[in-house]
Amino acid sequence: MTRPALETRDLSMVYGTGDTAVRALDAVDFQASAGEILALMGPSGSGKTTLLMLLGCLLHPTAGAVWVEGQPLAGLSNHALAQLRLRRMGFIFQSYNLFPALTAAENIQVALELKGRDLGEATELLDRVGLAGRLRNYPRQLSGGEKQRVAIARALAGDPPILLADEPTAALDSVTGRTVVKLLADLAHAQGRAVVVVTHDPRVGELADRVVRIEDGRLRP
Amino acid sequence: MGDYAPNIARFSDLRSFAFICGPIVLNKMKRGRSHWGAGMAGLLAWRNLAHDRSRFVVTLVGIIFAVVLIAMQIGLFLGFSDSTTTIIRHTNADFWIVAKGSQNFEVTLPINERELYLARSVPGVAQAEALLVQFTLWKKPDGGNESVIVLGSNLNTGLAGPWHIVEGQLEDLRRPDAVMIDRVFLDKLGVSTVGTRVEINGRRAIVVGFTQGIRSFTTSPWVFASYRNAQYLSGFAEDATNYVIGRLHPDADPARVRDALAQILPRTDVYLSEQFATRTRDYWMFTTGAGASVLISAVLGLLVGVVIVAQVLYATTVDHLPEFGTLSAMGAPRAFIYKVILGQAVISATLGGLPGIAVSMIIAKGSESTAAAILVPPWLVAPLYGITLAMCILASVASIRKAMSIDPAMVFQR
Numbered sequence: 001m002t003r004p005a006l007e008t009r010d011l012s013m014v015y016g017t018g019d020t021a022v023r024a025l026d027a028v029d030f031q032a033s034a035g036e037i038l039a040l041m042g043p044s045g046s047g048k049t050t051l052l053m054l055l056g057c058l059l060h061p062t063a064g065a066v067w068v069e070g071q072p073l074a075g076l077s078n079h080a081l082a083q084l085r086l087r088r089m090g091f092i093f094q095s096y097n098l099f100p101a102l103t104a105a106e107n108i109q110v111a112l113e114l115k116g117r118d119l120g121e122a123t124e125l126l127d128r129v130g131l132a133g134r135l136r137n138y139p140r141q142l143s144g145g146e147k148q149r150v151a152i153a154r155a156l157a158g159d160p161p162i163l164l165a166d167e168p169t170a171a172l173d174s175v176t177g178r179t180v181v182k183l184l185a186d187l188a189h190a191q192g193r194a195v196v197v198v199t200h201d202p203r204v205g206e207l208a209d210r211v212v213r214i215e216d217g218r219l220r221p
Numbered sequence: 222m223g224d225y226a227p228n229i230a231r232f233s234d235l236r237s238f239a240f241i242c243g244p245i246v247l248n249k250m251k252r253g254r255s256h257w258g259a260g261m262a263g264l265l266a267w268r269n270l271a272h273d274r275s276r277f278v279v280t281l282v283g284i285i286f287a288v289v290l291i292a293m294q295i296g297l298f299l300g301f302s303d304s305t306t307t308i309i310r311h312t313n314a315d316f317w318i319v320a321k322g323s324q325n326f327e328v329t330l331p332i333n334e335r336e337l338y339l340a341r342s343v344p345g346v347a348q349a350e351a352l353l354v355q356f357t358l359w360k361k362p363d364g365g366n367e368s369v370i371v372l373g374s375n376l377n378t379g380l381a382g383p384w385h386i387v388e389g390q391l392e393d394l395r396r397p398d399a400v401m402i403d404r405v406f407l408d409k410l411g412v413s414t415v416g417t418r419v420e421i422n423g424r425r426a427i428v429v430g431f432t433q434g435i436r437s438f439t440t441s442p443w444v445f446a447s448y449r450n451a452q453y454l455s456g457f458a459e460d461a462t463n464y465v466i467g468r469l470h471p472d473a474d475p476a477r478v479r480d481a482l483a484q485i486l487p488r489t490d491v492y493l494s495e496q497f498a499t500r501t502r503d504y505w506m507f508t509t510g511a512g513a514s515v516l517i518s519a520v521l522g523l524l525v526g527v528v529i530v531a532q533v534l535y536a537t538t539v540d541h542l543p544e545f546g547t548l549s550a551m552g553a554p555r556a557f558i559y560k561v562i563l564g565q566a567v568i569s570a571t572l573g574g575l576p577g578i579a580v581s582m583i584i585a586k587g588s589e590s591t592a593a594a595i596l597v598p599p600w601l602v603a604p605l606y607g608i609t610l611a612m613c614i615l616a617s618v619a620s621i622r623k624a625m626s627i628d629p630a631m632v633f634q635r
Contacts, residue, residue, distance in 0.1 A: 049633050052633065053630050053633055056550070058550060058629050058630040058633070059630055079554075082549070082552040082553075082554070083552060084552070085550070085551065085552035086551060086552025086553070087552070089552075091550055091551060091632075093547070093632055093633065094633075097543065097544075097546075097547040097632055099265065099268075099544050099547075100272065100544075101265070101268035101269055101271070101272035102264070102265065102268055106261070106264065109261055110261045110265065110548075111551060113260060113261040114261075114548075114551065114552070114553050114554075114557065119260075119261075166633050
């Protein structure tokens with residue numbers, strides 16, 4: 001039986017201590033498989049970004065466990081977690097998080113170099129997201145949709161099997177947002193990646209294979 | 222694979238970056254392959270700095286200022302140090318005989334001229350002669366007095382005397398009452414042309430020539446004269462002098478001859494030239510505290526430089542904190558972030574340090590015509606660059622700590 005790309009069991013996360021403690025996640029059991037795009041939806045403060053950060057090895061849970069491609073994260077050092085992120089995951093952020101001083105191609109080359117890949121792959125990656133003509137453009141010279149596609153191309157550097165996206169369409173108009181979501185869906189379906197998208201956007205839900213709703217730190221059926 | 226040659230190989234990017242990071246990195250980038258080390262980290266460092274040109278210019282001006290400050294303090298120290306021994310180093314003497322207990326060249330007690338004849342009798346001594354060095358008063362033509370040091374030497378042997386004569390001839394010093402002074406002190410001594418008549422120690426003298434660049438650590442100008450003229454002008458007793466200097470036979474053992482001289486001249490101290498120069502320099506630079514104060518100023522200059530550079534590098538890092546957070550979230554090794562920040566320090570040190578050193582050398586050149594020499598010799602360029610580099614790297618420590626303190630989860634919370 002194939003193991004899920006991402007899996008959590010009884011996952012809980014509490015921020016702070018004592019009277020100021022806030023329970024962001026409460027005993028969450030979650031799975032995401034290769035080849036599917038999964039939308040994680042819920043109101044603001046429901047815990048969806050916290051779940052994404054835990055899946056992305058960026059936080060240590062208060063309780064419960066996370067597995068990435070079958071490997072338990074418990075006990076891994078920060079260095080090992082960073083290596084796991086670098087080799088197996090790609091991140092897409094709401095505000096793109098591109099390096100403003102670098103061109104589109106160079107933004108991708110940073111990721112390629114970190115992953116020990118050929119810098120020339122930047123051309124192909126930008127071509128794959130339909131930006132072959134924007135290699136030498138700086139982020140300030142790109143539209144919001146183009147920036148997000150550059151961010152997706154950067155996330156694809158090194159061919160990671162898992163993509164984690166945080167509100168990737170929040171800053172985009174409806175047409176551009178739809179294009180980006182279709183691109184993410186294609187990356188899941190055609191290339192067999194596990195794509196987890198945190199979103200408020202119902203269009204994402206429409207195109208996702210599965211929608212997981214979260215409220216007050218708990219998954220809802 | 223696409224045909225896109227990595228953008229970092231473009232000339233506009235490389236013109237400064239390649240200059241800094243050298244051909245190895247350049248070749249790596251041109252090939253489009255590189256480990257995660259130098260290439261993209263170096264490019265990111267360069268672009269982070271150059272992206273905001275106004276700030277970068279301010280950064281470079283700050284570093285130039287710091288480097289000039291440090292170079293000036295070191296240059297002053299070297300200038301002072303040099304001027305304490307300038308006369309000793311420009312004599313052709315192998316040994317110096319001075320009154321017992323003399324601490325430095327300028328201030329000594331008289332010794333009897335008899336010591337000169339005794340010195341000449343010591344085996345290994347090829348030549349010995351008296352040298353007179355005496356503080357006295359110079360009356361300016363338009364009134365007012367200045368303290369000067371009269372230096373009288375034997376003009377026939379060339380063991381000591383003025384050098385860098387730019388107006389007049391050495392032979393002119395044979396004329397009665399003739400003296401030479403340095404151009405640096407013309408204003409101070411109220412002299413504008415050769416032929417000016419002055420009064421030294423109440424006796425008439427005439428300026429017959431000028432030297433160039435012979436400074437005095439004590440700020441009292443040197444007045445060069447023949448030995449007999451100096452004796453007359455300073456009122457020194459005829460049977461006294463204050464130095465006996467000389468040369469050794471080529472095959473003589475300097476240490477043995479020195480010991481022999483010391484034995485036969487018990488009322489004096491005998492030094493080889495380098496020993497006497499060191500003794501004089503150490504006295505003025507360290508015993509009096511003058512050198513220490515200049516050294517402290519140099520250290521303070523360094524600290525000010527570190528603070529300036531730290532401030533600007535820190536501000537640059539803070540501006541780019543989200544990017545460091547993004548790198549951390551992506552899983553970039555700490556070394557990559559170190560390299561970006563240290564790369565910024567190296568680039569800043571190079572682009573700010575080299576112009577700063579050039580400005581310092583220009584200022585030092587300009588100081589040649591002043592009484593306070595600032596020496597920035599070519600050999601100082603590498604140490605100054607090293608200091609600048611160390612200063613910038615030290616200054617980047619705070620930036621590294623800041624960048625490393627970022628929680629990579631922050632990138633999801635923006």
